[in-house]
Amino acid sequence: MAEGTKGKGYVEPSFERDTRYINDRITTRGDGEGEWPVEAGRYRLVAARACPWANRAIIVRRLLGLEDALSMGLCGPTHDEDSWTFDLDPGGVDPVLGIPRLKDAYEKRQPGYPRGITVPAIVDVPTGQVVTNDFAPLTLDLSTQWTAFHRDGAPDLYPEALRDEMDDVMQRVYTEVNNGVYRCGFAGQQDAYDAAYDRLFTALDWLEERLSTRRFLMGDTITEADVRLFTTLVRFDPVYHGHFKCNRSKLSEMPVLWAYARDLFQTPGFGDTVDFVQIKRHYYVVHHDINPTGIVPQGPDLSGWLTAHGREELGGRPFGDGTPPGPVREGERVPAEHQQ
Template identity: 70%
Template sequence: MPMTTTVGNPGSTTPEYERSPSRFTDRITADGRDGWPVEAGRYRLVVSRACPWASRAVIVRRLLGLEDAISLAVVDPLQDERSWRFTLDEGGRDPVLGIAFLGEAYAAREPGYDGGISVPAIVDVPSGKLVTNDYPRITLDFETEWTALHRDGAPDLYPEPLRDEIDEVMDAVYRDVNNGVYLAGFAKSQRAYERAYRRVFERLDLLSERLADRRYLVGDTITEADVRLFTTLVRFDAVYHGHFKCNRNKLAEDPVLWAYARDLFQTPGFGDTVDFDHIKRHYHQVHTDINPTQIVPLGPDLSSWSTPHHREELGGRPFGDGTPPGPPAAGEEVPPEGRAA
């Protein structure tokens, strides 16, 4: 399917792009009320490192230290008509699930299913069935339902006293930024594009103002809101500025947002999960209605992601009373060609 999350239809002739809701919304909870109890080793998180929605789950899993509790499968950044492929694995099959395409887990859950195949997806290993592709809920449940399996020193990414404010910020970020770049990129009329474009930059300007004198979006620690904004910002200059025509200015030309993004990128659990090679190849080679030549740009220069940001001068405690995560688990490191430096 020709997009990052394969929800909605970027090839549609309607003027405005519409993102379809997640089809499978069962939850994995501590009490198992949906029939899926939290259980170490039972589930597999399937992601594309190209996808911003999946990258949220990768980051939160790292920050909370859930690597031993839920295993990780990384798909090829280029999917075909049969869905996301496990061609990065030996023999072209996921070594745990034994499947060649993520669509097989969807079909195991619902025989005859012919809808979109999206990531992130959590699959029940014993049955091979998809449990959920509800990307907004997956990370929140990692934070609130999987607490018994968090590492010692795991941060509280969704602190209860701040949840109303976090939700309010995340709603605006989703509407105008996370999804807004897609509304601009997949628009089928000049009017629809211009409307989305203006909303993207109006919101980015407001976020820049908000972050001018505070290190993080809500409170003085990293929260789920920062994770959700980061996954769009880290892709902005590499793909959204040119490919999606969000080109009023680059992220690197906004001193506040650029410093904020670098601060997070240099925080363990964020930048060490980013694969720029997967990001650039996916957007430029899969979205053939936007880029029919499938040429992947060589730029931008990624070395500046490691330059000093000086955001620590604003104070704040990245992990609150917790501690940073350790290095990426063996076998989960981003390959050298995907790293910023």
């Protein structure tokens, strides 16, 4: 996604996310009425390691082993007010889609596309047009609709027996934490910021208590709920604590959440998708309304992510009856120096 880029001098009293997405889906039915058919090799996931919403899709794709079925293009960490760009690729052009700007795929779908150019997006390679950028159902569909292409041992990230409770937990995580940090960061008035700050830390205290007796959000195994919380937690100390003024406590000062986040970070499929250099560069450079100098801070020290977390004492099996994903594919590895 691209937030905080509405133009120089523009200030909203409180942050309201634009949730009008291209909400087509890719399903096993694929009947053409807002549903596209699941086909290996037909689509390309366009993401950015900097973006927490796109990071979800990167993690889920890797956990499920969809690399051969769904290719991935990565935008760079910075962009202008117009579009995410493929500046990490040779010549600044995506090698599969043949475009320099993600906006080109949105314009193929709808000429003059009127809303933000966001990641993640899934693009139909034959036509070059965006199929969907509706990030929440996108990852759930990877779990439930793409099962024919899951790797052997892929975990069940959306267990049917847990869905009602999971949906409630994920909704609270989204409104109060994932989106809550943005309400703090983009508040344009003191009272809006104060209310957002109180809501955020009320939710983090709830999570601290919930996770004190269970290893993962839904119990003994990793689910999509953990993926959604992780991408905010991993950005908390390097970005949200200072840049977004979420500064009652650092993540590293909340003992249960800090241990939980390290547990996930050290689990294959989570930490190996995280690029702290790109994360910091994105927020501090792109959000010029919050950080007009564009200076990217050198800190904080992130080496603690690899320290012992002790969460094994709570038991559980991270992948349930499944297995961890294998090594990261060639060409998709995050440089080691970008992970601490």
